[in-house]
Amino acid sequence: MPSDMPKSYDAECASCHMAYPPGLLSDKSWQNVMGSLSKHFGTDASIEQKDQLEITNWLRKNAATRQKYSELAPENRITKTSWFVRKHDEIKADVWKRQSIKSPANCGACHSGAAEGIFSEKNVAVPAK
Ligand code: HEC
Ligand code: HEC
Structure with a gap:
């Protein structure tokens, strides 16, 4: 997780699910997510314009650059990208x-370091139930 994360990201984007690391989606995909918050995966996640701008800028600045992570995510989902699958x-x-x-989007259920953006094989355990 980049150290310059704005407080607004934690406050606005980590209440229903974990704060997803920006490097897991492409610039364009984050733009799509942030441009459709009123219709956000079956819920309304709209926020004040000031926060929306701040978060969008930060997500885009830290979006995926490595080619394997930078595809346009189907349905704006990390979990639908080809690398995830x-x-x-x-x-x-x-x-x-x-x-x-x-849900596959519940990264922390299996990756104990998910909230810190750590997904290495050493920190994975699939719960039995
Ligand atoms: C009101 C609750 C709520 C808020 C607030 C919220 N989300 Fe979500 N978000 C959801 C739900 C519900 C899903 C779908 C989860 C699932 O499929 O298990 C989701 C999914 C996502 C996904 C796709 C996960 C996947 O499947 O790969 C992304 C990316 C995401 N949210 C980003 C954000 C960002 C960025 C913010 C802050 C601007 C935010 N969310 C705020 C409810 C919320
Ligand atoms: C049901 C448990 C489970 C969930 C939920 C889950 N993962 Fe995973 N993840 C795994 C397993 C198992 C592996 C494979 C580890 C291995 O290669 O041995 C893996 C591998 C990965 C890898 C590759 C790690 C590497 O070093 O190659 C990444 C990145 C990753 N997951 C990210 C995510 C993200 C992001 C989410 C949430 C959007 C997520 N995972 C949700 C179980 C899960």
Whole structure:
């Protein structure tokens, strides 16, 4: 997680789910996410314009640059990118639905360092239930 994270990101984007690291989506994908907050995955995540600008600028500045992460994300989802699907292809469909996981977007259920942006293989454990 970049050290210059604005307080607004934690306040506005980490209440319903974890604060996703900006480097996991491309510039264009973040623009799409931030440009459609009133219709945000079935919920209204609209915020004040000042915060929206601050967060958008910071996300774009820190967006993915490495080619493997920088594709345009289908449905604006990290979890629909081809690198995500490839890295998680061993996880069976019913595993994602386990009580303690519920969704692929719930990174922290399996990656203990997710909130700090750490996804290394050493810090992964898929909960049994
Ligand atoms: C009111 C609740 C709420 C707020 C506030 C919210 N989100 Fe979300 N967000 C959701 C829900 C619900 C999903 C879908 C989660 C799922 O599929 O499990 C989601 C999904 C996402 C995803 C896609 C995750 C994936 O599947 O790859 C991104 C990216 C995202 N949010 C970014 C943001 C950003 C940036 C903000 C702050 C501007 C924000 N969210 C604020 C509810 C919220
Ligand atoms: C159901 C558990 C689970 C969830 C939820 C999950 N992952 Fe993973 N993730 C794994 C497993 C298992 C691996 C493969 C580890 C390995 O290569 O042995 C992995 C691998 C990865 C890798 C590649 C690590 C490497 O060093 O190659 C990244 C990056 C990653 N996940 C990011 C995410 C992100 C971001 C989210 C949330 C949007 C997420 N994961 C959600 C279980 C999960």
